[in-house]
Each structure stands twice: as C-alpha cells, then as structure tokens.
Amino acid sequence: MTLFLSYVVLGLVTGCVYALISTGLVVTYTTTGIFNFAHGAIAMIAAYTFWQLWQGWHLNVVLAVALVLVVLAPLFGLIVERILMRPLEGAPIDLTLVVTLGLLLFLVGLSNLIWNQQVGRALPEFFHGNGFDVTGLLISYEQVVAAVSLIVVAVGLRLLLTRARAGIAMRAVVDNADLLAMAGGRPIRVKQMSWALSCSLASLAGILLAAINELSVLDLTLLVVDGYAAAIIGRLRSVPMAIAGAIGIAVGQSVLFGYLPQTGFTDRIQNIIPIVVLFVVLILLPQSRLRTASFSGVVPPRVAGLRSSLAVGAALIVGAAVVSTGLSGNNLRIGAQGFALALVLLSLVLLTGYGGMASLCQMTFVGLGAYAMGHVAHGGSWLGVLAAIGLSAAVGALVAMPTLRLRGLYLALATFAFAAIMDSAFFNESLGTGGSLFIRRVRIPGIPTQSDQAFFVLTCVVFVACAIGVLALRRGPFGRRLVAANDSPAACATLGVNINSTKLIAFTISAGMAGLAGVLYGGSPGAVSSADFASLVSLTVLLLARVGGINTATGALLGAATLTAFNVAAPHFPRLGELQYLLTGLAAISVGRDPNGISGRIANMIELFRAAGPRRGPGSYLAGTPAAAFIAEEGDRLASPAH
Amino acid sequence: MIGLPAQLTEPAPTSPPPDARPVLEVHGVSVRFGGIDAVADVSFAALAGHVTGVIGPNGAGKTTTFNVITGLQAPTSGRVVIDGHDVSRLPPHKRARLGVARTFQRLEVFGSLTAYENILAAAEFHRSWSRERRAPREIAAEIIAQVGLGSVVDARVDSLPTGLARLVELGRALATRPRLLLLDEAGSGLSHSETEALGDLMLDLAASGMAILLVEHHMELVMRVSSRIYVLDFGRVIAEGSPAEIRTDPVVQAAYLGVEEPAP
Numbered sequence: 001m002t003l004f005l006s007y008v009v010l011g012l013v014t015g016c017v018y019a020l021i022s023t024g025l026v027v028t029y030t031t032t033g034i035f036n037f038a039h040g041a042i043a044m045i046a047a048y049t050f051w052q053l054w055q056g057w058h059l060n061v062v063l064a065v066a067l068v069l070v071v072l073a074p075l076f077g078l079i080v081e082r083i084l085m086r087p088l089e090g091a092p093i094d095l096t097l098v099v100t101l102g103l104l105l106f107l108v109g110l111s112n113l114i115w116n117q118q119v120g121r122a123l124p125e126f127f128h129g130n131g132f133d134v135t136g137l138l139i140s141y142e143q144v145v146a147a148v149s150l151i152v153v154a155v156g157l158r159l160l161l162t163r164a165r166a167g168i169a170m171r172a173v174v175d176n177a178d179l180l181a182m183a184g185g186r187p188i189r190v191k192q193m194s195w196a197l198s199c200s201l202a203s204l205a206g207i208l209l210a211a212i213n214e215l216s217v218l219d220l221t222l223l224v225v226d227g228y229a230a231a232i233i234g235r236l237r238s239v240p241m242a243i244a245g246a247i248g249i250a251v252g253q254s255v256l257f258g259y260l261p262q263t264g265f266t267d268r269i270q271n272i273i274p275i276v277v278l279f280v281v282l283i284l285l286p287q288s289r290l291r292t293a294s295f296s297g298v299v300p301p302r303v304a305g306l307r308s309s310l311a312v313g314a315a316l317i318v319g320a321a322v323v324s325t326g327l328s329g330n331n332l333r334i335g336a337q338g339f340a341l342a343l344v345l346l347s348l349v350l351l352t353g354y355g356g357m358a359s360l361c362q363m364t365f366v367g368l369g370a371y372a373m374g375h376v377a378h379g380g381s382w383l384g385v386l387a388a389i390g391l392s393a394a395v396g397a398l399v400a401m402p403t404l405r406l407r408g409l410y411l412a413l414a415t416f417a418f419a420a421i422m423d424s425a426f427f428n429e430s431l432g433t434g435g436s437l438f439i440r441r442v443r444i445p446g447i448p449t450q451s452d453q454a455f456f457v458l459t460c461v462v463f464v465a466c467a468i469g470v471l472a473l474r475r476g477p478f479g480r481r482l483v484a485a486n487d488s489p490a491a492c493a494t495l496g497v498n499i500n501s502t503k504l505i506a507f508t509i510s511a512g513m514a515g516l517a518g519v520l521y522g523g524s525p526g527a528v529s530s531a532d533f534a535s536l537v538s539l540t541v542l543l544l545a546r547v548g549g550i551n552t553a554t555g556a557l558l559g560a561a562t563l564t565a566f567n568v569a570a571p572h573f574p575r576l577g578e579l580q581y582l583l584t585g586l587a588a589i590s591v592g593r594d595p596n597g598i599s600g601r602i603a604n605m606i607e608l609f610r611a612a613g614p615r616r617g618p619g620s621y622l623a624g625t626p627a628a629a630f631i632a633e634e635g636d637r638l639a640s641p642a643h
Numbered sequence: 644m645i646g647l648p649a650q651l652t653e654p655a656p657t658s659p660p661p662d663a664r665p666v667l668e669v670h671g672v673s674v675r676f677g678g679i680d681a682v683a684d685v686s687f688a689a690l691a692g693h694v695t696g697v698i699g700p701n702g703a704g705k706t707t708t709f710n711v712i713t714g715l716q717a718p719t720s721g722r723v724v725i726d727g728h729d730v731s732r733l734p735p736h737k738r739a740r741l742g743v744a745r746t747f748q749r750l751e752v753f754g755s756l757t758a759y760e761n762i763l764a765a766a767e768f769h770r771s772w773s774r775e776r777r778a779p780r781e782i783a784a785e786i787i788a789q790v791g792l793g794s795v796v797d798a799r800v801d802s803l804p805t806g807l808a809r810l811v812e813l814g815r816a817l818a819t820r821p822r823l824l825l826l827d828e829a830g831s832g833l834s835h836s837e838t839e840a841l842g843d844l845m846l847d848l849a850a851s852g853m854a855i856l857l858v859e860h861h862m863e864l865v866m867r868v869s870s871r872i873y874v875l876d877f878g879r880v881i882a883e884g885s886p887a888e889i890r891t892d893p894v895v896q897a898a899y900l901g902v903e904e905p906a907p
Contacts, residue, residue, distance in 0.1 A: 299799070300755060477779075480764040484753040491751035491812075493735035494713050494744065495768045495819055 002136050003258070011254030013143045015247035016150040017208050018274070021227025022234060022242040023153060024201030029236045030174045031194040034085055034096045035409050037416075038103035040224030042199055043206030045107050046073055047220055048115055050207050051123060061126070065207065069200050077199030081192050087592050093408040094358040095595055098546045101360075101539050102588025104221070108536075109582030111217045121215040146208050153201065154243060166193060218536070225420070228413065229278035232285075249274050272424045279417040282410050283402040291407070291489050300353070300551040300596060301603035303479075309471045309553070313464035316557075320460040324453045331568055332452040333524050338564030339459035340520035343466055345545040345556035347513035350470050352542070353551035354479065355506045356486035358412040360538050361399070361419035365392040365511045367427055367533030369518025373439050374528075380440035388515045396511020397504060404503045419535035427530035436529045439522035459520045466513060467553035473509075482506050540581070543588035549599025558598045562587075663690040666742075666823045666854035667712065672721030674707050674878075681707045682718070683878040689823060694845050694855040696869030696886075698862070700898070703875040705858045706748050709825050712856075713745050714738045725823065740772050744821035746812040748828045748858070754801030758792050759783060761800055761811050765818035775820065782818060790814040790844070806832035813841075823854045830861045842868050866890070874898070 021039065028036050036042075046068055053064035084103060088096050115121065131140035160167035169190050172180040177187040202224070209223055226249075233245030253273045260270060304312070320339075324332060344362055352358050369388035376384040403414040431437045441449045448454045473479050485492045485499045492499055522528040531537075544563055549555025563580075570576050591597060596604075665688040674682040682704040689695040697705050710716035712723050714735035722731045725741050733741075753761050766779035766786075775782075787796055790810045795803060800811050809829055816824055826845075830838050838861060845868050849855055859865045865872065866886045874882040874889060876898045882889060889895055 299801075477764075477767045480753075480756060480760055480767065483755055484761075484764050487753040487755055488751040490715055490735075491747065491753070491815075492768075494715070494739050495765050495815065496736050496739035496772050497768050498736050 004255070005137055007255045007258040008251055009137065009139060009143065011251030012247060013146045013212070013250075014254065015250030016146045017205050017212070018227040018230050018246035018250050019150050019243040020153060020201050020205040020208070021224050022231035022246050023157065023239050024198040024205070025228065025231040026234055026236055026239055026242055027157075027194050027201070028198040029231075031170055032085060032191050034088065034100065035236065035413075036198070037097065037100040038107060039198070039202050040221045040227075041104040041107035042073075042076070043202040043209065043224045044217055044220035045111055045206075046199075046203030047123075047206040047210035047215060048111055048217075050203075051121055051210070051215055052115075055121070055123070068203050068207065073199040073203040074196035077196035078192055080199070081195040084589060084592060085191070085195065086188075091592070091595070092356065094352055094356060094412070095546075095592065097358050097409070097412055098543060098588050099592040102543055102585045102591070104585070105536075105539060105543065105581045106585025106589060108217055108221060109579065109585055113578055113582060115217070117217060123211050123215065126211060142208075142211055146212075149204055149208065150243070153204070154239070157239060166190070170194060222420070222535075225416075226274035229274045229281060232278060232281050232410075232413065235285075249277050272421055275417045275420045279414055279421065282406065282414045282417070285406055285410065287405045301549070301600055303474050304471055304553070306468075306472065306475070309468050312554075313468055317457070317460055317464055321457050324456045327453075327456070329452045332456045334564060334567045336452070336456045336459040336524035337521055338560050338567070339456075339463045340517045340524060341541070341544075341563060342557045342560035343459075343463050343517035343520065344514050344541055345548060345559045346463070346466055346470055346553060347510040347517065348542060348545040349550060349553060349556050350473070350482075350513070351506055351510035352545065353555075354474055354486070355482045355503060356408065357404075357503060357507065358408060358415075358542065359507070359510070360412055360416040360535070360542060361422070362510075362514050362541050363533045363538040364419045364422045364427075364535075365396055365514035366518040366521055367422070367528070367530075368392045368395055369515030370439055370522035370528045370532075371430060371437065371518075372515070373442075373519045373522060374437045379438070380443050382442060385442055385516070385519050388519045389512045390515075392515025392518065393508045393512030396514075397508045400504055400507035400511075404500050404507065415538075416535065419538045423530070423533070423535045427533050431528065431530040436527040437522070438527050439519075440526070441523040442519065455524065459524065462516070462520060463557070466516070467556070471553055478502075478505070540584055543584055543591075546591045546595075547584070547587040547597050549597030549601075551596065552599045552603070554602070555597050555599035663692055665689065666691050666726060667856065668724040669708070669712065670722040670724065672708065672711050672718045672723065674704070674711060674716060675719045680878045682711065684721070685875070685878070685880055687873045687880065687883065689854045689856045690871075691822070691854045692849055692852050693870045694849050694857055694868045696865040696872040697856060697858045697875060698860075698865055698872060698889075699875035702877075704878040705875055706827055707878075708875070709745060709827055709856075709858065712738075712825060713743060739819065742820075742822035743825070744816035744819045744823070745825035746809065746816055746827055746829055750805065750808050750812065752800040752803075752808050752811055752815075754799070756800060757797050758800055758803065758807075758811050758814075759787060759796040762786050762792075762814045762818050765815040769819040773820070779818075786814045786817050789817065791840070804832070806834070806837065809833070817848075821853065823856070824848065825856045825858075827858045828860060829857070830859055830864050838864055 021043065025036060025039055028034060049072060050064055050068045053059045053067060054061055059067070080103070084099055088099060125140075126142055126145065131138050131143070133139075161171055162168075169180065169185050170193070172183075172185060173187050173190045180187055180190075205224065205227070206220065209220060213219065213223065227246060229249055230242045230246035233249075234240070234242030253270070256273065257270050320335075324335075327335065344366055347365075348359065348362060369392045372387040372391045373379065373384040376387040399415065399418050400411075403411045406414075441455060443449065444458075447458065449458060474483070481492075481497060481502050485497065485502045489499050492502075521532075540563075544559040545556065546559075547562065548557070548559025563584075566576065566580055594600070667689040669685060669687050672682055672685050673680065685704070685708060687695070687697075697708070699705055707716060711718045711721075714730070714733060714737075718731070722729055724730065725738065725743060728741065730738050730741065753764065756764060763779055763783040766782040769775055769782075770779055787793055790813055792807065792810055792814060795807055800808055803811065809832055813826070813829055830841055833841060842864050845855055845857070849868075857865060857869065866889075869886055872884065872886055872889045873880055874892075874895050881898055882892045882895045884892065
C-alpha cells in the first residue's frame, strides 16, 4: 500500500508540472488563438537560464527564481508577442504553427550553442533532499513546492479572471476582441499580458521539471510536450479540466511505471504514455463544425503549366547531369540525399501547400519507406520500392483517418504525437539506438545505380517526375477539389463533396511520396539510423518547406537546397552544424511575414520583370480579398439602413 | 451584368397549382445557442416550380435555418425532409447529392481558383456523384454565359467585387443541377439592373421546375419573384402568405415592413 501511495505521490508531483504547462498553453490559446508549440522550449530555456544564474553565476537561489519568473520570462513573452505573434493576426493555422515551431527550433539551437550539451549539468536539490514522513511515506519539500505552486497558480488565475479588471478584459478578448476594442478596452494589452503570463508559467514548469529530472535541451523540450495532452483534454479552453487531465495522466503513468516490468517493450513505451494519451484523446474528440472560408489574403504564386514544368524539369536534369561530372563522391551522395529531401518537401507542397493540412510526421513516413526498402526481398529490389510506397501510404491513411475530421491544429498535434510514438516505439527498436539499417540501392537493368554519379542523376529524375506529377494533379480535377476543400470546406460539402475522403486521399498520396523519398534518402548513403527520423527532424522538414515556399515545386527544391548547402559546407566549418537548428528556426519565424517563402519572392520578381501591373505585397492580409469586399459591403449596408 | 434578356412582364404565379409537390419540408426546427433560441419551432415548405421567399430583420434566424437545411448546423430539435426523405441525420455532402445547393450570405467562394475554375470544380463534383455524363467544361461554359460572368472567367475569385463573387456562388450552385436552390441574399451587392436580371433568372429556373428558397433583404425583388413568403422574427415564423397578403399583414408591418415604408 505504501508503495502504491508513493507512486501516486510521485505522479501527483509530475501532474502538477504538467498542469502548469497546460494552463500556460490554454491561457495563450484562448486569448490569441495561437497554439504555442514552443511552450516546451520556453520552459527548457528558462530552466537553463535559472541554472546559469544560480549555479553558473552563484546568485542567491530565491533571487534567481524571482529573476527568471518575474522579470526575464514576462519580458521574453512580451518580445515574442510583439515580434512574432502580432503579425500573425488572422493568419491561417498552418502558418501560426510554423512560426511557433520555428521558435521551438530556434530556442533549441540557441541553447545548444550557449550550453554545450557534452557537459553534464544538474540542479542541486533545493532542500538537500530533505522532507518529512507521513505514515511511512517520505515526502520531499520539492514535491510540496510543486504542489503549492500549482495551487497558487490555479487559485491566482481564478481570482485574476473573475475579480481583477485585467482578467475580465482577458475573458472579453476570448469572447470578442473587436467588441472589447469598441468598448474602450485594449485587446493588444491583454494579449501581451497573456504571453507574459504564459511564459512565466512555462518557466515555473521548466524549473520544477529540471529539479526533478536532469538538465537536457531535448529531453526538457519534449518532456513538456507531455503536458500538451492535458491541454487537449481541457479542449484548450478549460483550465480546471486541463489540470484534472494533467494529474490523471501523470498518476496513471507513475503507477504503471511502478508495476510494469522494466524490460523490453513496456519499458520503452512508459515514457510515451502521455503522448499516446494525446493521440487517443484527439481521436475521441467530436467532429468539429465545418470551417467556413478564411481569408488569409495570401496569394500563392501561379501554378506552373505543363509546358513550363516540363521545360524547367528537363533543364534541371541536364543541369544535374552536367554538374555531377565535377562533384566528389561524397558530395554526390549528399546531393542525391538533397533531391530525396526535395521529394519529401514536395509531398508537403501537395498536403500543406495545396490542401492546407500540416503534417509533423513526414520523416516518419520517410523512415517507414527506408525500413521497407531495407527489409523486403533482401534489399535493392523493385518490390522494396513498391513496399516502401505502399507501407507509408497505408500507415499515412491509418493515422489520418481518425483525425481528418478535426480542425487543422488537432491534425497537426496528432501527427506530432504519432511521430513521437514511432520515434520511441519503432525506430529506436527496429533500427537500434544509434545503430544503422543498411539500405541497398534499387537495381535497374542498364543503369549503374551503384555509381554515385548515376544515382545522383536518378534521384533528380525521380524528383522531377514527381514534381511534374504533383503540378499536373493540382491543375486537374483532384487539385481543384483539394484546393476548394481548403478554401471553403463548408461550400465544398454543400456541393456534394465528401471532404474527409478528399483529404484522406491527399494525405495518403503525400505519405506514399514520402515513402518513395525514403528509398532514395536511405539508398544514397546506404544506411540510415533512428536519428534520421526523429520527431524534431519532421518539424525541421515542415519548416524548410515553408522557407523554400510551400506552394510550389520550386519551393520544395529550394528548401531542400538550403539544407543540402549546409551539409556540403559542414565538413569545412565545424561549428556550422550547431547553427542548423538556430538558422532554420530563424528562417521559419521570418515566414510569418512572408508566407510564400523564397520561391514566392522569386515569382514576384519575375512578375515585376514582366511589368504586369501593380502587385500586392506580402503583409497586406486583406487587400483585394472577399474579406475586404465584404467589409466594404457591410460598410455600405451600415450607411444605408435596410433596402 | 446578367446575360439573360430582361423580360418585361412575367407576373409571378400568385398561388401554387394543386399539383406542385414540396421538395423541401421543414418541420418544427429549433436551434438553441446557449440560452438563446436562434430558431424556434420553424416549419415551412418549398414547392417545385416556385420561388419561396423568407424575410425578416437581421438576426431573425434565416441563415441559421439555411444551415440546418443544408446540414452545416445540427438543430436542437425538428426534422428536415427533402423529396419525402428525412435527411435530418445526413451529413451536408449527402444532402447535396439529393439535389440541394445553396449560396452563402458571407461569401464562401474558392478564393484561390478563378471564376471559371470555381464553376468547373462544382460541375466536376456533380459529375462524380451523379449520373451526369456531359463534360464538366461544357456545363461550366454554359453556366458562365447563363449567369453572365463572361468578362471575369480568368480572374481569381478573391479579387472579384462582392456582387460578382455572389454570381460565382450562384453559378457554382447551378452547376450541380439542383432541384432545390437556397439563395442567401444573392441580390446584395448587385446594381439595379443586375438585380432585375437576377430576378428574371430565378423565375426562369423556377419555371424549369426548380424549387427556390430565397432569403433576401431587397423587398422589391422578393415581392416580385416569390409566390409564397414566410416572415421570420426572433427565430419564429410570424406570418406566411402571398406577397399581397404579406404586404398588408399588420403583424408583419409592425415587426418589419412598418419601419421602412407603409404598404402601397
């Protein structure tokens, strides 16, 4: 009994931390409509900052805590609100996602740069491990602190929202920001406050987590993700539900952890229980109402015609063939992997660029493709290629089916959870941690695919063929259907379209394409390891697609080219690798202001050269859209009462 | 401009002929948002070959009723019957496949497609679930001419002015060859002559056997084309009858028309 109780107490403590995390998420989501994927990273960097102040610079512990929670974290929240979030007002969901993910990656990169991860760091116990005894059960003062923090936060938040003027304004923003503004309130002030508050809550959670666990950039960032499940249980709205969910999940996890055998499969999955809960809760959510048209006002570049895509494709292949003669074997392999990556990004052009669905598990499909290629018919067989496409497509369909009926954010979260689950439960096991799976290149009669040069050109040809195919798909009936389902799901449904099946087809094709990319991605270096398909890599891939330009095939190529350039340059500049996350994150953050990415910029420039009239610049979210027309019309109506 | 020649005199039928069958029946539909009855026990019917008008002040529950009929909003209680089938439990796309199409008061165009592509897409959708075998391109070209969008076919719809975007929505609805067409303020944003032409088009469509349900603030248009009018106020049907009856109904005048102008 005492054993059981001690597991429960352990769980309660973790639960309090999860609850703090989910409360912070709910606060920003309800007031600003943005789900902050970087919440975990903020908690992580706060914990490191605290370590630096306390252990690094030997500040008084209370002073250090106060400095982080009351000064630095709110300040950081204000900066984030001003620079990143404010321009996202009214932006589509996948754009807000990319910006917060960019922030996540940026913070991870920044921490890696400042705090060398090779050096172990730990926070000493706050109370020298002291505690007190309750009927044979040892309760440490740290555990008491965690519980007290949660109670203080919960009660404080309740008082703030119901009693304080600022809190009432916060609730008003949730209901209707425009009305609040008209009544003399200041929605911006409220949003600033909620970001500041949310960052403080994240920091508190981060410090408590770091005190319980070890300091590690990735572990802390991802541990915080465990709190996301609780936030979803509260439907991102209800703080009490989120707190209850958090404690339930953590106690359950702790008790299972105590009683399940500490070996084999059960051991590996124990850590991902919250993520599994997240996935299950998402699946159980009721169907959301069909979204009506959202006018993002972002005008994507024109879709290339068949003739121009054929011409550009042929030029690219010829160019690759010519360049290949002058490249070293190593660079040819990196280049081939670059084209494979471009194919992954292309699968996101179809899914996210055209269909508006964000997938955070694209590298998982790549990994499944590589896995199939490595195993079927002893590797190197055509059957392996087919199996790779088939396996990824089938798994993609299975993941998407239960979640497609939900809003875009939930689909993104479900794919994120899926990537994390596969990360721990499959890739680490099947490929071994740090171990490798050998992947032989496919044998094609007449083409010496074993030669790096031939393989380089081959991957380029595959990419070009797929790009032409995706563009043709976009110009045809299915493309119109997919774009229509994204522009206005409600209108689509009333025209007899089964939106869920349209989305499902797109998701399946996209996953299959990622599977094909896996064949090439693994075949180029000849081996893959579980690190290639970690969930953080999937995030990077989505961000790269955005940076390159998510609605054109050119954008996919450009996005992959940036990473490939990194890989080519890395051996010559040893510190460059450390900057990769930092720079990718930074670039993704900038996408918030320039949604069409690099390829959109280029398309704009070409249009300017053609001197085709004035073009809308990025950033004018509403100009010339039906939204603007609607406002104009409503204005008319207001001016002239009833016809 | 709408492409049809303006027909000068085509009086609306005053009373439904005895053989007209209801394509749509709404039975006691209520929608409750929190503590507010957006729609309360509303019943009405729309007959084949007729334009049925639904009028009422802003917030009377007209658009919510449309959303209930098309399945975008689940009612708290009540039934929707189309061609004798109870569709209350069907999702929106299955109702559309029974021949229901609509336009939206707040535009729901496919903004990143051109006007032509909007209508082409709808024709393609229709072909995919119906027995229609004519080429979608052919149908789209026909409808472009019918609703008069010839001059803007290649413009992205999110750059069109509201009036034209509404015509795109109308064309898109027509491309699915509906038997029941729900028009939610199709006339707002149109000029006087365009409104006239829209009225002519509605009468033509009705004459071909279509049932049209029209929500409209433009009283002249409603009175001209409707054979029967339902008046909603605070979510309830407060009056129904022919245009002439509605004009003189004291309850309606008090609730709605009286504010604007006395009946002639």
